[in-house]
Amino acid sequence: MQVKEYKPLIVAFCCNWCSYAGADLAGNNRLNYPAEVKIIRVPCSCRVNPMFILRAFQRGADGVILCGCHPGDCHYTSGNYFTRRRMAMLFSMLDFLGIERERTRVEWVSAAEGAKFAATMTEFAEQVAALGENKRLEDLRCKK
């Protein structure tokens, strides 16, 4: 049997105004971070429905990270406050279901924080990799 090197799959939701721009800045400054991180652009972190996160875990994601503007800096005034509350609820529920707290995270990354974006992603990917593959919610019907 062939042993493949384990690489976690990480879905990152980034708000268009701060974190997605922060990710672009990381690119502009050529700051490396693991390729396992795949970014999905949303207008605001508050657009992220808990459904999306459940779906990601169902489909085999090993970690999900949500990035938004810093509290007080939301482009839509208050969206990230809703995110903060919703995700606090969701993540504790996921923890109860056996998806460890370390697999989920909310992080505030501004458009000026390219370095923070790269560092956060590197660190988060390592943290998720240390936990190993996520099989708790995985929907086996989705397996090829």
Place this chain on the structure above:
Amino acid sequence: MQRIGVFVCWCGSNIAGTVDVAAVADALKNEPGVVFSTDYQYMCSQAGQDLIVSSVKEYSLTGLVICSCSPRMHEVTFRKTAAAAGLNPYMVEIANIREQCSWVHKEMPIGTEKAIILGKAAVAKVNLNAPLTPGESPVTKRALVIGGGIAGIQTALDIADAGFPVDIVEKKPTIGGKMAQLDKTFPTLDCAACILTPKMVDVAQHENVRIFSYSEVTDVKGFIGNFDVTIKKNARYVNEDICTGCGDCVTKCPQKKVPNEFNLGMDNRSAIYIPFAQAVPKVATIDPAHCTMLKTGKCGVCSKVCKAKAIDYTQKDEYITEKYGAIVVATGFDPISMDKFDEFAYSQSPDVITSLEFERLTNAAGPTAGKLLRPSDGEHPQKIVFVQCVGSRCDSCSEKGKEYCSKICCMYTAKHAMLTRDKYPDTEVYVFYIDVRTPGKNFDEFYRRAVEEYGVHYIKGMVGKVTPEGKKLMVRASDLLDGKQLNIDADLVVLAAAIEPDKSARSLATMLTASMDTNDFFTEAHPKLRPVESPTAGVFLSGTCQGPKDIPETVSQAGAAAAKVIGLLAKDKLKGNPCVASSDELMCNGCSSCEKVCPYGAITYEDKEFRMPDRTTRIRRVASVNPAVCQGCGCCTVACPSGAMDLRGFMNEQIMAEVDAICK
């Protein structure tokens, strides 16, 4: 089913260097819905766009996926291309394989693999895209300029000259800003007042300009073209319309011991004051913190001497609400506080001053009428030490100063040194520097004149400590080029304090939802291509609120911001963002969850008649979204318990499809 075309851009070697573009195009060929897939060197070039247009025609494409740079860069470009090809512009999705792939991953197989996945996600999304049509909203043809320094004045003048009304809001009693405090300006050495005050008068007399001095912006609502702004006019206890600015009250006011902020506390003013002779508007203002009448109710001298009867002790703060189409931020800068730099003995000796204080000392309208005298004893200083980079270019680990270069200090220090040697050739002048930065037109020539013609001693090295000893200031410094320790017994030490954004900028940014960098400078929409626009539509940047700048740069940026504002105000209608929320009335149960979380009040409820399957009608309360007010954050979509609310362009289905594609 869509017919999707995939276009993979090389971006020269920017993408093709770490991503096998041909392999990406090839891999995406077999994705559902994809009928055509290709790669090209520069997709954004005319030839690249022509390729897209011709492919749309040839393969009857209905949706496009462009694998290229960030959508923040070229989404608009490719939407226009789609429109030119006869497609709905919102049938385009961009897979960001440059900033978020080729630039951050160094190995070809890894980059290629990720690019394919990002491409697949975009294809999955486009499969569910629907054509969107933006709504239109009117444009209020009036601009607001926040800040009345040279940046604000220039922007306002340029907009007003184009025929649009402009309001300037300035928190100080007069416009003019920092430039009004300066003596002479580099590199031409023309006097600041001589070039600024005519502009102040021009702007005050312009038929299209209104000035709200001693006022602040307290609330901003709305969006591009339609801002509702609340301006607080602070009570100045003087009726502006009647006051003639004669100054009788100022001379008669018995309370004369108030530190004069215009001269940075180096002399005193009275409790009722006009900041300086050329102030605009030239009206008196009562400082409520020091006025005896306002504090104790006993005095009233100014009211008695005022022939125009302009004094009004009962005046209250006034709030004005006005509509604007565009907002320009021109809040400027302040020198940083010297509290953390006590090695230079700023708090211990009045003879250690900042450069702005030096500026006032040499200004003919300043506290010494332009004579360079020591603040402690009024004697002429024989030895002056200038210290550069105080708080600028600090180590990122130290909490003391700023990491950035304040940009203007090298030049103004050269100016100060030169002017001192010119007026008082017997004075010895030392300048301690880390580097001398003179990248401007005629700047280096200017600096060399200071050294070569005027004999200013430039010493590469930092000053370690300044100790007051008797009447002297002992300056201990190192000369890095000679490798020597130096002790200089100076009479005056001038610190080139770093500049930082005005303190009010942070709260203003929150009101405007405009983003700032870690130093509280406003961020521009694009650092190179859109330097005067904030990422928030309808908000523009002028002057040092965006980053350190000298006067010529500020004025040119002010003009550029004005040009952008004029371009916006010249439009009668603005196309809105079609990516707004919409509710499925059949699913909505009228619970009000969405209404509660909407930050814009875009959601209202109406009673609607529905035909039931049994042919009866029933009236139900359902949510309806005002597309002109909705900004498309999508908060309501998550709050909706029945799943009736969805966000166009970022629909639940679309994002789930992206998740699926990534996790496959």
